[in-house]
Amino acid sequence: MAQGPYATRYNSTSDRLPGLGRDPESVRRRVELLERLLERLWVVPGINRPVGLDVALDIVPVVGDVIGAALGAYMVWEARNLGMSGWATTRMLGNVAIDTALGAIPWVGAIPDFFFRSNTRNLKIIRAHLDRHYPATSLIEA
Structure with a gap:
């Protein structure tokens, strides 16, 4: 954790803004948004299949794969911070x-x-x- 006069101000501000805290509800919002961005950003016309940045990044050799892997690893990092088991995080790393x-x-x-x-x-x-x-963080999806 960062120390200094700005660390406390940043921590208290980030905890008050919706979606930026370290609480489970904020983590849920972030990972759901990231998944939507990576996997379901657009729908391919004709086949009605959603695609996201993960597919689009494959157009750029090497760099696109590194960026996609880094964003996938961020989801695993968020999961690990939630206290998920080593087995679950290992499965997630395997998927990435x-x-x-x-x-x-x-x-x-x-x-x-x-x-x-x-x-x-x-x-x-x-x-x-x-x-x-x-x-309590569960959302009812319509």
Whole structure:
């Protein structure tokens, strides 16, 4: 934790702003938003299949895969900060590793990313943990 005159002010401000705190509800909001950004940002016309930045980043060789892996690893980091078990975080890291390895295949890397949605799988793991340990953060989806 950072020390100094600004650390306390930042911590108290971030805890008051919605979605920026370290509480489970804020974490849920962040990981759901990140999953939507990475996996369900647009719908492909004609097939009505959602895609996100994870597929779009595969257009840029190497750099796109690194950025996608870093964003997936951020979800795992948020999960670890929630106190999730080592087994759950290992499964999540495995999902990110598989997605990164499949996405690294030149020219066809976007095709496996289109079907293997590691961030959606990881969100399901995080939601299960939050629903079990922090039921007040559950949202009713219409």
